[in-house]
């Protein structure tokens with residue numbers, strides 16, 4: 001249990017009106033959800049450089065320091081907070097640019113419920129809001145030796161500015177030509193297990209006797225660079241990603257026959273006989289699951305490499321002449337410390353004309369949340385910011401900035 005902050009719990013919401021309090025000591029806001037009051041701001045119990053979170057449990061009168069997952073936002077000299085759908089809080093930092101001012105604190109999403117089971121205590125998780133859209137990540141699965149790596153390399157070679165590879169973590173030993181940080185992050189099992197517990201992984205699975213996993217960071221760095229992320233993961237991992245907040249396209253690569261698969265695996269000559277046998281045993285199960293589960297959006301048979309690659313490009317809409325990513329960076333906007341927020345359906349109105357010398361009609365922004373994707377502990381994407389003049393516009397998406 002944490003120490004009570006320096007104000008009385010009874011008057012908590014009176015002192016910190018739901019949503020906005022920009023001038024109190026420590027710049028705290030309070031949001032009430034059921035029997036809990038989430039106090040955001042002030043010192044974090046681990047670092048004074050980031051925004052802290054404490055929970056006041058009204059029924060017991062106790063303060064709780066929750067486990068805080070995800071990247072925490074740096075302290076600012078004022079923020080506003082709005083409750084969304086009862087399970088996450090949008091925090092808008094004042095005095096920041098629009099590429100770093102929107103943050104989501106998840107408090108009751110399915111991800112949080114899962115994490116609370118693992119941690120055995122209250123969990124909250126930050127996720128940074130990112131303006132604009134990147135195309136859906138691509139999950140590629142299929143048995144060992146089917147040609148996943150070969151197809152992905154072709155894609156990355158032909159479209160280097162469009163695609164980025166999600167570098168997984170694994171406890172298996174590196175092969176001769178594999179580089180740490182490029183092909184995989186080669187990890188100790190104990191380290192990887194601890195990081196899984198800390199919520200750093202989007203998914204993980206035990207494959208052929210080793211642990212493999214996709215860290216949240218691995219996917220986010222690719223999207224932050226404006227590229228479309230490719231994940232090469234097994235069928236269990238694909239199933240976990242389907243259940244996660246990552247909205248992806250799922251493609252299963254199948255061999256023309258089991259004999260051909262065995263031939264390719266042996267010809268690759270990267271595994272011992274024992275490992276080949278294990279991979280072939282697992283391949284049978286993977287082929288069954290891949291074909292029958294309804295998990296995959298597309299199944300491609302990798303018989304002739306060239307035609308399989310053409311089919312993959314067709315699925316991804318890569319027709320002749322498409323060679324570069326169309327990156328659109330949203331125009332940056334400065335959000336002042338003093339601003340007022342209100343919520344209408346999936347739109348947040350941000351009135352920055354609240355300063356002494358400004359008119360209410362100056363700098364009114366609308367943050368559209370209707371296309372949100374992703375979430376804690378990574379990034380929340382698909383935010384759209386519009387500038388609007390309340391005297392002439394209705395809140396309808398005119399004057400889009402992103």
Ligand SMILES: Nc1nc2c(ncn2[C@@H]2O[C@H](COP(=O)(O)OP(=O)(O)O)[C@@H](O)[C@H]2O)c(=O)[nH]1
Nearest residue numbers: 144145168204205207212213214232233234237
């Ligand atoms: N679930 C999951 N599977 C992964 C991940 N990275 C790789 N894999 C899968 O692990 C299996 C073994 O990969 P690897 O040891 O590189 O052997 P290869 O597929 O024969 O080249 C393959 O099915 C990969 O798709 C990951 O991050 N998560």
Ligand SMILES: Nc1ncnc2c1ncn2[C@@H]1O[C@H](COP(=O)(O)OP(=O)(O)O)[C@@H](O)[C@H]1O
Nearest residue numbers: 144145146147148149150264268302303304305
């Ligand atoms: N269509 C194909 N026909 C023949 N050999 C192939 C084909 N696709 C891939 N290969 C070869 O099969 C082996 C396994 O491919 P790889 O991409 O490493 O598979 P995976 O990543 O699925 O384990 C490699 O030696 C590769 O060159």
